[in-house]
Amino acid sequence: QDMFLMGAMGPPGGGRTVISARLQSRFNLINMTFPATSQIKRIFSTLINQKLQDFDEQMKPIGNVITDATIELYNGVVQKFLPTPTKIHYLFNLRDISKIFQGMLRVHKDYHDTKISISRLWVHECFRVFSDRFVDHKDMEMFVVLLNEKLGIFLDMTFHNLCPNKQSPIFGDFIRGDVYEDLTNFKALKAYMEHQLAEYNATPGVVSMSLVLFKDAIEHVTRIVRVISQPRGNMLLVGIGGSGRQSLSQLSAFISDYNTYQIEVTKVYRKMEFREGRSES
Structure with missing residues (x-):
């Protein structure tokens, strides 16, 4: 009495059991489908473009470019890096895109005032969200190839030129306080x-x-x-003892x-x- 019961579940399959029709009949069912690419783009482009409002005019268009590049990179990762019995954690979803933008929203107009500096921040966040999950060097190298492809298509850059010696950028805010900066x-x-x-x-x-x-x-x-x-x-943190x-x-x-x-x-x-x-x- 005076209680509302709300439940949530994923679609049956992949280890998820089927909920009986009798139980389902007791609920008003709402199916939340995966959003279309245009919807995803609108959500995240709105976030990054709002952050870039105080930046120079020449930097503002990069918000839409970063959004397109992130979505395409995500789609490529989902297709190329599938979960296996030894890589059961290779599961990617919209949260991973949001984590990249969570890092991108730490951009600062005084420290990320060029296309290269913002691109290095984007590369760093992509490495942290995707590459840090990979368990062998083959997958890491495949990811660099995929990332380099998206850099060329959307930002007219290469990974080698942006990150010499194939060294991914290191960003942190612990040296200079609240500034999320490139620790070169x-x-x-x-x-x-x-x-x-x-x-x-x-x-x-x-x-x-x-x-x-x-x-x-x-x-x-x-x-x-x-x-x-x-x-x-x-x-x-996954690793052997010691x-x-x-x-x-x-x-x-x-x-x-x-x-x-x-x-x-x-x-x-x-x-x-x-x-x-x-x-x-």
Whole structure:
């Protein structure tokens, strides 16, 4: 009494069971179909064009170009990178497009005032959303080929010219405050990370970490910081034991000025213990 029951489900198939007709008859059914390309373009072009309103007039048209390039890149990724038993996480949807634009909306008119600078930001977000999910170098190289194709079609650029030595850009907002900038000086970035590690180890009550901050480790930290600094930023780190997932997460949280809480899993760990631990955190 005085209660409305609302449910949501995906179409049957792909591991999803069929809901009986008897149960369906108790609901008013609304089928939300996948939006057309024109609708997707309108949604995201409106967001990016509104952000570019304060930019120079010559930069404003790039909003529609970035939107078209993102949608075409997404369609190419969906077609080329299909889920398999060993790559079950190769599932892409509209959320991935929105994540790219979530990063693009951090563009700043004083730091991204050229076509090249905005294009590098777009390439960075595409790498973070798509390429970071790939598990082998073959898929990563295929993605670079696909990205290079879209760069040529929509932005009249090549990946090699935009990113020398095939090094994808590194962006972050942790060095200069709230400015999401292109961190082109890797030596300065490494020095900053080493300073943050020393500050962490000097913090009372923490277990000091003896980390060697080589290139891949530094890039992983920037990736983690990027995600956890965003609204609803959640991520799953996949890797073998001893690969540094916990240590790099601790350092990333420290850089972001976050406290960490680690769940202690036991043999009798259940939902109740999870809820209790979450409330304590």
